[in-house]
Amino acid sequence: MPSSDPLPPKESAIFRKILKCYEMKQYKNGLKLAKQILTNPKYTEHGETLAMKGLTLNCLGRKDEAYDHVRRGLRNDLKSHVCWHVYGLLQRSDKKYDEAIKCYRNALKCEKDNIQILRDLSLLQIQMRDLEGYRETRHQLFKLRPSQHASWIGFAMSYHLLGDFETANSILETFRQSQSLNETYDYKHSELLLYQNQILQESGNIDKALKHLEDFSAQIVDKLAVKETMGELCLKLGKFSTALPIWEGLIKRNPENTLYYQKFIEAKQTKDSDEIVNIYKKFQSEYPYSICPKRLPLNVANGDRFSEIVDDYLRRGLRKGVPPLFVNVRSLYQHDDKVKVISELIHGYHNSLKSSGHFSNADKEAALPQEPASALLWTLYFMAQHYDHLRDTTKALEYINAAIEHTPTLIELFVTKGRIYKHAGDLVEAFKWLDEAQSLDTADRYINSKCAKYMLRANMVKEAEEICAKFTREDVSAMENLNEMQCMWFQTECALAYQRLERWGDALKKCHEVDRHFSEIIEDQFDFHTYCMRKMTLRAYVGLLRLEDVLRQHPFYFKAARCAIEVYVRLYDKPLKTEQQVEEFDTENLPPSELKKLRNKQRKAKKKAELETAQAVQAQVKKEQHNKSRQLQNQDGDPEAPQLDELVPEKLARPDDPLEKAIDFLRPLQVLAKECIKTHLLAFEIYYRKNKLLLMLQSIKRAKSLDPIDPNLHTCIVKFYKALKVNGEINEHVRTVIDKETKLLFDGRDADAMNQDVLKKFPNSFHHVLQVARCMYELDATKRNTAVQLVMSFDFKRLTLEDATLAYNYFTTGVFGVCESSANEYKVKCQQRFPHALLFKDQQSCENHMENVKVEWDNDDQQ
Structure with missing residues (x-):
């Protein structure tokens, strides 16, 4: 369509060259050509030229000038599709997709059949998941370009994403029939057929999907996908006899795929554990080097059959020295009877290997060859992990120390020892042993990452950054490079x-x-x-x-x-x-000597802050230079992305509305x-502080639908009850909804009665007891001693380290008010129960321990 402000032939030819320069990414030439038109007194305000100049400036990073030129161009030629399209491209480069869509729609009002604008619009619509709009745009493109493959595919996909499977399938079928048939079929045709089959499956028409796959399997290149899909469809249709050879063939193709075995057993239609074990035995003989048929029967076998299979499996792993052997069988530890069998076997191996070099006396009597010397090492390693999983730290350390004494150069042993200390609560000692493992192989990125993770768990952020710096780019800080990656x-x-x-x-x-x-x-x-x-x-x-x-x-x-x-x-x-409030608070009512000390301290802090600021400025300059060089390298690329606000910790820590930020x-x-109950408990805490009663109720209802007996949910219900009592005037419509819902929620009980009911129902659950005690204090502060005693009287032998840590944090963070003596008493009890946990040790000794480890680490690092 001709412009509302057309150029004469000479300038029109120059304008076409500007478009060509933009397409070829020759931005500087484009600016020179635009200048030739705009310097002509007749066309200084030519809208489309101004818009194209703005678009070119945007590609050179001159964003403010770009917007200025494009807006001027648009004001001068509001009916130009070029100006609206360019303005949309500018908005798109700034990720303002909603605004860009409006611009494209305005451009289409000026020229409704412009292919390029329609394509750009369809991209934004699928990006924003405006599926209805996407369907309309793809329909328009389909009508304009019915000969292009992308027009058919995009049109069909728009219906598929909206759930109209029948229309999507009919479009693809028509498109397939319109294609010329060749004897050799390429990958694209193959993918088209598989996509069509996927649509048939999602529509629920399984019979039709299976027939389609059978009819066109010869034209599909991806034979594995054909077999897997056909096997799945046969199972869904109950054609087990047809599915059986398909899954058997897939197992032959890849005997290490666990899914194939599951589907094969499903096709066999058996749930008898002995029969399933026999099936796996058959596959073991067919594929003697495969691990899956040896490991999978352990999940279903029981009793003596399990003992026999696990004995063979463990011996094989210990003989070969398979490091992840314990990880491989850890899922079996959900069953106490299986844990007992494994424990007996592993102790028998240990004793027999130490005395005779065999896994059992029967092997020795049968005059079988002795096991390799490493078998004892891997047995000790397995036993350490076994007892660590059972949280028996003393025995776990005993066996891992024996393993390290046996072979002091095996990295896995030091990693496991660190893990044992981590589970015992001594994160500093855990990091120490991971650092030892890392020093044995400094080129191993996995061990390096593990070591850094343990440092972070011990709150050693700076040290973790330094250890990660061994694998990051040299010209930028490790923290920045890790963010880039x-x-x-x-x-x-x-x-x-x-x-x-x-x-x-x-x-x-x-x-x-x-x-x-x-x-x-x-x-x-x-x-x-x-x-x-x-x-x-x-x-x-x-x-x-x-x-x-x-x-x-x-x-x-x-x-x-x-x-x-x-x-x-x-x-x-x-x-x-x-800072001003801190200074005013600190200097108020201080004696002169203390004031002098404070001023000296503030002076030193100021000096240190200035030094840190100077270093930060240097780092920022480096970063800007780095970004500039990258920008120059990519100057011919797409319009640059919008600059995000810099994240400054001091500003982030003092937000204007923290609850709104939390809601984001x-x-x-x-x-x-929404399937995680913690989501709704977090939502409740936010809305509780915002005093949004209906949203609090909504969060409670959602959490209750997931787990009605969650102990933290009980605390939320009590808080909600308390909030209703505190709120005086409530809107009558809100009150109607709340009254209706709370009849079911409270069941005619007050908060104290609900609290006592939970205690009666779950007297042996520490988390429930803890939350009951918390609610008791929340409802009546005079009952603090009773609440504290309730927590203290719980059987410590049944506590895990995580339980004890949570309760101790409640004592120290003021959940039960100021109760220092109770906190110290609880700490002593916890120290006896968890002797390795740093949290329950004397603070001075913990700090000394941490300082010593840091000094050792610094010395090793310098060496």
């Missing part, structure tokens, strides 16, 4: 370490960095919308879209979000003072992690 395990552990150290701003910085990583991953899918359609990787593309929709349910995000919410709630409860992290969890 999206190393989220490090950042989540860092955030938790800072939270324990009460460095709230640093903890929030790490949480926000993790949040940004997930945002970047969601943005990165933009590149795949056209690529996957062109390359016909349709099943993988649909899988990607569905993964991105639930991305934030990943454990990394959950950990970071949970940490951020807890920190923001803490900052709401106890806001940090500003909570929302994705409420949508994607």
Whole structure:
């Protein structure tokens, strides 16, 4: 369509050259050509030229000038589709997708059949999951370009994503029939058929899906996918006799795939454990070098049969020296009878290997060859892990020390010893042994990462950064490089370490960095919308879209979000003072001598802060230079992404509205992690502080639907009861809803009665007892001694380290008010129960221990 402000032939030819320069990424030439038009007095305000100049400036990183030119161009030519399209491209480069969509729609009003604008619009619609709009746009593209493959595929996919499987299938079927048939079928045609079959399966038409697969299996290149899908469909249809040879053939193809064995047994239609074990025995003889048929029968075998199979399995692993042998059988420890069998066998191996070099006296009497000398070492290693899993620290240390004495150069032994100390509660000693393991092989990135993780658990953030620096880029700090690499395990552990150290701003910085990583991953899918359609990787593309929709349910995000919410709630409860408030508070009513000391201390702190600031400025300059060099290298790339706000810990630790910031992290969890009760308990804590009664009730109901007997849920219900009593005037409509719901929730009982009921129902559950005691004090502060005594009187022999730690933290953080004597008494009891745990040791000795280990580490590092 001609422009509303057309150029004469000469300038029009120059304008076409500008478009060509933009497409060829020759931005400087484009600016020169735009100048030729704009310097002409007649066309200084030509809208489309100004818009194209702005777009070119944006590609050179001059964003403010770019917006200025594009807006001027748009004002001068509001009816130009070029100006609206360019403005949309600018908004898209700033990730303002909703605004960009509006611009594209305005551009289409000026020129409704512009292919490029429609394509750009469809990309934004699928990115924003506007599926209805995406279908309309793909329909329009289909009508304009019915000869292009992408038009058919995009049109079909729009219906598939909306759940209209029948229409999607009919479009693909019509497209398939319109293709010319060749004797040789390529990968793209194969993927198209598999995608069509996926649509048939999702529609629930299993019969049709199986027939489709049988008819077109010869044209599909991915034979493995054909067999797996056919086997699955036969099982769903109950055609077990047909499915059996398919799964048997797949096992022959890959005898280490556990899923194939499960499906084979399902096709066999047997649940008898002895019969299943015999099936695995048959596969053992067919595939003697495969591990799966030897390991899987352990899950179903019982009694003497289990003893026989596990004996053979353990002997084989110990004889060969398989380091992950214990990890492989750890899932069996859910059954006490199996644990007993394994314990008896492993002790028998140990005693017999020490005395005769055989696994048993029967082997010795049969005059079988002796086991290799390493068999004893791996037996000791297994026993250490066995007792560590059972949390018998003394025996675990005894066996791991014997193993280290036997072979002091095996890295796995030091890693296991560190793990034993970690489970015992001595994180400093745990780090010490991981560092010893790391020093034996400094080129092993796994051990390096493990060592760093243990350092972070011991709150040694700086040291962890230094150990990670061995595997990061040299020209930037390790922390910055780990952030660039999206190393989220490090950042989540860092955030938790800072939270324990009460460095709230640093903890929030790490949480926000993790949040940004997930945002970047969601943005990165933009590149795949056209690529996957062109390359016909349709099943993988649909899988990607569905993964991105639930991305934030990943454990990394959950950990970071949970940490951020807890920190923001803490900052709401106890806001940090500003520097001026701290100074005023400190200098008030101080004697002159103390005031002088304080001033000296402040002077030193100021000097140190200035030094740190100078170092930070240097680091920032380096970072800017690094970014500038990267920008120059990528100057011919896409328009640069918007600059994100710098995360400054001091600012983050003093938010204007901490609860709103916490809700920003909570929302994705409420949508994607709604099956986790902790999500709704965190939501309750936020809404409790905001005094949102209906939202508190909603959180309680959701949590109760997941686990009605959760002890923390009981605390929330009591708090809600208390909040209702405190709130005077409540809106009549809100009151109606609350009255209706609380009849079921409280069942006519008050908070004290509910508390006593929980105590009667769960007297042997420490977590329930602890929460009952907490609620008791919350309802009536005069009952503190009774509440404390309730916790103290619980049988310590049944406590785990995690239970004891939680209770001790309650005593020390003021959950039961100020009760220092009770805290000390509880600490002494816990020290007897958990002698290795640092938390329950004398603070001075812990600090000395930590300092000694740090000094040793520094000396080793210098050497």
